[in-house]
Amino acid sequence: MAKKAEQKTKMSKTEILDKLIQTCDYLVLPVSGVAAIWGADISVYCAAGFGALASVLSFVKLFIKE
Numbered sequence: 829m830a831k832k833a834e835q836k837t838k839m840s841k842t843e844i845l846d847k848l849i850q851t852c853d854y855l856v857l858p859v860s861g862v863a864a865i866w867g868a869d870i871s872v873y874c875a876a877g878f879g880a881l882a883s884v885l886s887f888v889k890l891f892i893k894e
Contacts, residue, residue: 845889852882 839847856878864871 840894841892842889842894845885845892849882849885849889852878852885 856875859878860871860875863874
């Protein structure tokens with residue numbers, strides 16, 4: 829049987845940053861929910877950390893050239 833040729837596509841730098849930002853946005857609730865077991869303070873810190881990380885990545889994305 830003939831095997832299909834796999835086409836590997838490279839993601840651009842902005843696409844990678846977009847995926848990272850989306851991942852940070854999606855992970856806020858589950859991580860904060862698990863952290864809430866130990867206390868409300870750490871839950872808030874986790875949410876703020878993910879928000880800050882997403883903001884920094886958005887800022888870096890402004891200076892990336894294609």
